[in-house]
Amino acid sequence: ARPMARKIVTLYNLMEQQLSKQEHYDFGLRAVKSVLNRAGAISRETQDANEEVVLNRALRDMNIPKFVAEDTKLFNGLMLDLFPGLDAPVVNQKSLEDAIKEELVLESLQPSPALIYKILQLYESKRTRHGNMVVGETLSGKTTAWKILQHTLTSLSSRNEPGFKKVETFIINPKTVDNNELYGSYDLNTREWSDGIIASILRKCCSSESDSEKWIVLDGPVDTLWIESMNTVLDDNKILTLINGDRIALTPTISLLFEVQNLCQASPATVSRAGMVYFD
Missing domain, CATH: 3.40.50.300 (P-loop containing nucleotide triphosphate hydrolases)
Known part of the structure; x- marks a missing residue:
């Protein structure tokens, strides 16, 4: 859990520094909590997925919807750096x-x-x-x-x-x-x-x-x-x-x-x- 926590903190710090400034962006504790809630839901839906894969998916689900187009590309780059070679699980919908x-x-x-x-x-x-x-x-x-x-x-x-x-x-x-x-x-x-x-x-x-x-x-x-x-x-x-x-x-x-x-x-x-x- 500790390495996962470090990745979350690192990602949110980098997003605050590198992404564009938008009125609807928030990278505070409530945003982190929503990621944890989403990770829990994904974990229950995909019981065979490991923690890192679940966290990867939760971070994408809770952040990509709010990004403008250019920030989505930057975010995907940050995710590749923090989770190299990792495929996020696709929840069947x-x-x-x-x-x-x-x-x-x-x-x-x-x-x-x-x-x-x-x-x-x-x-x-x-x-x-x-x-x-x-x-x-x-x-x-x-x-x-x-x-x-x-x-x-x-x-x-x-x-x-x-x-x-x-x-x-x-x-x-x-x-x-x-x-x-x-x-x-x-x-x-x-x-x-x-x-x-x-x-x-x-x-x-x-x-x-x-x-x-x-x-x-x-x-x-x-x-x-x-x-x-x-x-x-x-x-x-x-x-x-x-x-x-x-x-x-x-x-x-x-x-x-x-x-x-x-x-x-x-x-x-x-x-x-x-x-x-x-x-x-």
Whole structure:
């Protein structure tokens, strides 16, 4: 385990020094923890793989999705230096990949390898973190990717494929309302509390007896005016604390997905708490 730990530390130091500076990059402890969580999942899925092979795959799965094209090449070079002559294990996802292709054809979309690859990256990121961000310019395929993934998982669930659940989505544009409408506020006349949009959706999802996945999709610019209140939701606490003192804890079926053009107004604290999938 000690040599593996050294390789992780070395890789993250080199990435911070050599890769380009992007607003959605984070190479801190939370990023390392996501790699360890992913490594544990791969180890359970491929029981015959050794530790070094598993770590190699986990590092690729948790880092490549967020990189811009030129940084992917640099990252692959660093991985070859740290893991010379090592092939990363390929986790068999043929049933999911075939289902994604079917769904794309049903939606009259071209099943291009690049789009399918991004959808699979989003799927893996969502399995590791309950909060994820899809980042990229308009028309880069962000909405298409998560909607196709949602339809695919729901379709596989309806066929009783093991490991897949129906997905319900709740879409919010956080910049169309103010913070009081988003989280909740007191009525100064009646002294009564009214839940905001996010709070009411979370309560509804938490009280649901369905075992389906609930994706809360926040489609719009991320800035510190509204996102900071979500930091405790995105980290390991998984709790939204409202100004009236109520605390809403996320259930295992709830996850958050942010669809953003860039993260120029987001703090490093927010960036470090979410998984990133970059669309170029």
